[in-house]
Amino acid sequence: MTGQRLSEVLDGALAPCLDQLLTPALVIDLDAVQANIAATIARVGGEDRWRPHLKTSKQAVIIDLMLDAGLRHFKVATCDELGLLLRTAGSRAVDVLFCYPAQRASLTAVLALARAHAHARVLVLADSPAHLDAIAAWSRALGHTSPLPVMLDVDLGMHRTGSIPAEWRERPSVPEPLVLAGLHGYDGHLTWAQREQAQLGYDALVELATALCSGPAAPAPSTLELVTSGTHSYAHALDHPGLRAGAWRHSVSPGTIVLSDRRSHAAERDIGLRQAAFVATRVISAGPDRVTLDAGSKAIAPDVSPPSCAIVDHGELEPQRASEEHLPCRVQPGAASPELGRLLWLIPEHVCTTVNLYREAVWIRGGRYVGVGPVGASGHGCGLPDTSLVKPPREG
Known part of the structure; x- marks a missing residue:
């Protein structure tokens, strides 16, 4: 200026x-978007440590800027966001976590999008051991037999979705066709000032990851990813020694910082x-x-x-x-x-x-x-065919 x-x-x-x-x-100031992407990559320590949540941007032009910067790992919460990402990526291979507890209809849509974009790796999220079984059963009923990577959603205290570590400890294996890809521990209830609470949650997440990798049929830690942290807690996760030094890959997933807002003043300064x-x-x-x-x-x-x-x-x-x-x-x-x-x-x-x-x-x-x-993924679609040109039947 x-x-x-x-x-x-x-x-x-x-x-x-x-x-x-x-x-x-x-x-949208695209210069500011591009600067924020570059600054965030530098802050977190590289493209592989950031899995941005696309719930914030929802626009192909911004996703393109992320891809041009080398980002290949993403999170989405809706089928519209997933479809937009996969279409925008084109032939560029991406890895995307559908980080919402899919029900049968949304799982059907997610699997269809994954099949239509074979270059992409699409992961799903399991809310609980019962939901894990349901995803496996729905997948088999839909004829999906190839391995489907799944992350376990771990409740670190937000009490919104996910299951506490003790519940996941009792379920060390996943049913076919699912394969364990990692743990998702979102701490959106915490603020920038609640570092100690965040660190305790990460301790529990690391302990669970270590336990899940200890059995004879368990996956190697190097094949797992631990996903944590939004805009108000990513700094706490980046500093946690267990997340940083484990054999697994750790990534943070803030999305707001791409555009910034009034609530992001601490991240803005950082x-x-x-x-x-x-x-x-x-x-x-x-x-x-x-x-x-x-x-x-x-x-x-x-x-x-x-x-x-x-x-x-x-x-x-x-x-x-x-x-x-x-x-x-x-x-x-x-x-x-x-x-x-x-x-x-x-x-x-x-x-x-x-x-x-x-x-x-x-x-x-x-x-x-x-x-x-x-804004290609704004609002919500119902997934049903468009019948806007069809007159509805009259009553009686």
Whole structure:
């Protein structure tokens, strides 16, 4: 930057298309994305130690930048994310963990995608010993007989999915056609400050991995991967001696850091992240002590308590609780209200849920508008054939 304020840089980038730009709009700075990817690879110690979660980016243009940087290991939570990754990778071999407890319908879709992209290695996640048996039974019923790599989901204290280490210790083998590929221990309940709690969880994960590799029919440790840690705990995992020095491969899986957001301030300082995702919004109502923007809960961070965002270069505006299409902001006493129609820029508190709200994103690079493209894995698909051109049957 040349001394300009960030809002001025962003205004200038979109100046050629402002008359056509409908707001709210998701805007992605591709230079910042590329810088964040490179900085994260350097911080974690190489491409093989980072398995980014694509729940944040959901865009082929960003996946391409990851692949160009040498990343080949990924996590996804939906079939749409898996399909987008495999299509974007093309002939490039990738290794992707479907890190969500698949049920029969989603497992069917995952296996179909894996068969259609033979160059890719697709792993599934087992939530519990009972779920492990169910995956094996469903796979056999679907005619899948080739080895299917599975990771065991280990509950390290989040109590959302997975089973505690003691339950997995009682189940040292996996049924055919599954093969044990590793352990997944996500610690999303912990913050940057909870280092000791994180280390205790990693101790338990390492102990379980060692136990699972001790029997005569157990896999060699070198064939296993231990996957841990999102944006708020990756540094704790990188420092853990058992994870770092074990015979297995260890990877961390933060995804938010690709785009960054307000909640990632500690990671931003640690890695040197740049803010890459913004929501462009306009003032649609202005009063002496209040302005309202067109970026409500359907436009930015619907899952967080207010404030859902920060307004770039406008500290005098305090975002209040949003309704669906409106974001009221209090104007600090003595400050001037932005004029009606003024373009403002928002940094989301939580970027992952923000990106998921958009069907397309505006791209800037080098301080210039460079195009628009789809957010190819936003929302949820049902997996059924499109019958939008078929009239539904009438009742009676």
